[in-house]
Amino acid sequence: MQLYNTETHRKEEFKPLNEKQVTMYCCGPTVYNYAHIGNMRTYIFEDLLSRTLRLHWPLKHVMNVTDVGHLVSDADEGEDKMEVATAREGKSAWDIAKFYEEKFFADYDALHCTRPTVISRATAHIAEMIALVKTLEEKGYTYRTRDGIYYDTSKFPRYDALVGRSRLEGLRGGARVEMSDEKKNPTDFALWKFSPKDKKRQMEWDSPWGVGFPGWHIECSAMAMKYLGPTIDIHCGGIDHVSVHHTNEIAQSEAATGRKYVDYWVHGEFLVLRAGKMSKSGGTFVTLQTLRDKGYDPLDYRYLCLTAHYRTQLEFTYESLDSARKSLQALRRETAQIAAAAQKQPAVVTDRAAQAKAKFQAAMEDDLNAPKALAVVWEAVRGAELNPAEKVEFLKFADGILALDLFRAPEKKPQALPAEIEALVQQRAAARAAKDYQKSDELRAQLAAAGYAVKDTPQGQQVEKAS
Ligand code: AMP
Ligand code: ZN
Numbered sequence: 001m002q003l004y005n006t007e008t009h010r011k012e013e014f015k016p017l018n019e020k021q022v023t024m025y026c027c028g029p030t031v032y033n034y035a036h037i038g039n040m041r042t043y044i045f046e047d048l049l050s051r052t053l054r055l056h057w058p059l060k061h062v063m064n065v066t067d068v069g070h071l072v073s074d075a076d077e078g079e080d081k082m083e084v085a086t087a088r089e090g091k092s093a094w095d096i097a098k099f100y101e102e103k104f105f106a107d108y109d110a111l112h113c114t115r116p117t118v119i120s121r122a123t124a125h126i127a128e129m130i131a132l133v134k135t136l137e138e139k140g141y142t143y144r145t146r147d148g149i150y151y152d153t154s155k156f157p158r159y160d161a162l163v164g165r166s167r168l169e170g171l172r173g174g175a176r177v178e179m180s181d182e183k184k185n186p187t188d189f190a191l192w193k194f195s196p197k198d199k200k201r202q203m204e205w206d207s208p209w210g211v212g213f214p215g216w217h218i219e220c221s222a223m224a225m226k227y228l229g230p231t232i233d234i235h236c237g238g239i240d241h242v243s244v245h246h247t248n249e250i251a252q253s254e255a256a257t258g259r260k261y262v263d264y265w266v267h268g269e270f271l272v273l274r275a276g277k278m279s280k281s282g283g284t285f286v287t288l289q290t291l292r293d294k295g296y297d298p299l300d301y302r303y304l305c306l307t308a309h310y311r312t313q314l315e316f317t318y319e320s321l322d323s324a325r326k327s328l329q330a331l332r333r334e335t336a337q338i339a340a341a342a343q344k345q346p347a348v349v350t351d352r353a354a355q356a357k358a359k360f361q362a363a364m365e366d367d368l369n370a371p372k373a374l375a376v377v378w379e380a381v382r383g384a385e386l387n388p389a390e391k392v393e394f395l396k397f398a399d400g401i402l403a404l405d406l407f408r409a410p411e412k413k414p415q416a417l418p419a420e421i422e423a424l425v426q427q428r429a430a431a432r433a434a435k436d437y438q439k440s441d442e443l444r445a446q447l448a449a450a451g452y453a454v455k456d457t458p459q460g461q462q463v464e465k466a467s
Helices: 035-053 081-089 093-110 126-138 163-174 216-228 237-256 288-293 298-306 317-344 349-365 372-381 386-404 419-433 437-449
Strands: 002-005 010-013 020-025 059-065 116-122 142-144 148-151 189-194 210-213 233-236 262-267 271-273 314-316 453-456 460-464
Touching: 002 126, 002 262, 002 317, 010 314, 020 216, 035 059, 035 093, 035 233, 035 262, 035 271, 035 298, 035 314, 035 349, 035 386, 059 093, 059 216, 081 093, 093 314, 116 216, 126 142, 126 148, 126 189, 126 237, 126 437, 142 210, 148 237, 189 237, 189 437, 210 216, 210 237, 216 237, 233 237, 288 298, 298 314, 298 372, 298 460, 314 317, 317 386, 349 372, 349 386, 349 460, 372 419, 419 437, 419 460, 437 453
Parallel strands: 020 059, 020 233, 059 116, 233 262, 271 314
Antiparallel strands: 002 010, 142 148, 148 189, 189 210, 453 460
């Protein structure tokens, strides 16, 4: 299996430390708001990796849930995102974390992402984080300021491991502007922050340095090493984590253990909107629920993500989502026909099925080339090479990785509505166009009385017969 390693800037043959179990750590959600579909793109790519690895090795996959300590600004300034949400929603930080964690995993499951072996909440690992900061303190990597315990990045020679020397200088230059006067270097970061003197935080803990809360970066180092040991095979995340979060994770972990922290750093590119970056804190984001409300199935979105390589940016548009939806539905229709044909005329499965599987697997093992793997699927389905029984066997295998529910009964083409119902729908469309919402509501009530539910979507009215 070949994987592109951010640290070495090239595709490498993946060799696990231990053939008996591959270890993988993926940065998880900060649960102060809904996840957007950009975040979910990253989890889909990680799922493709997890499923492909499992073809060869048992996998221990750990993901954290950041429920404290992620500050609004990367420069260790600003408030904790969780506490900001508290003010916004009038709930406790604990309730907010619980609520958004549940919502996150509902989306995660709906997109058929395989649950990690271990899901670890930051708030349940404060002791491990304190222990790690203590080790760093003993080894002389830390210093104290008025607001916390900081990591001195000038003491760690490999600090440029992920970003490279020249880019690091650039980042340092940029960070200098917002640097507090107590920081020794612009890239230094908080390991432990003190609670403000004038305000009681909802989430805070005692520590050898005073009451406070952990920095975001120390969370991942502490939890990754607790569950996976000092050296991990694969560490994943979105591309935005390379220059700060993962760079800091390396600095903390390697300074503490004296061992290499991660063998393969694998990062997924962003999903972008035409208007630019999709960002949770900026408030401009599309969620899976937004897509559902517009009549899409979560797997339509998964298909869309599979059409782009994980290391290329993907621009999100509803046109591309529509075409992903159409392709997925067409693929399910083909699959249903093939399955029916295979039942009608059972045929011998020759090693042609194995060859098709190998071709598919080779695409996935070439740094997760999902677009190529999808092309192999279409070729197998439409081509005459495989008999129906072989196609069924191949499709079952491919769907074990793609997880697109290919054997789900395809959606029926919408049935024509009875003429009198269609007339009411048209009248309602006219009323809505004329902004006569009273009339439109009356017509909706008439339709409901006749047993038809109407949903308004950007594509127009969606009418369904109540079952
Ligand atoms: P967060 O909950 O903000 O910590 O992010 C969760 C994951 O989503 C991280 O791996 C991020 O790198 C990733 N991520 C954030 N924004 C995007 C985006 N627009 N496209 C793809 N991945 C993203
Ligand atoms: Zn992380």
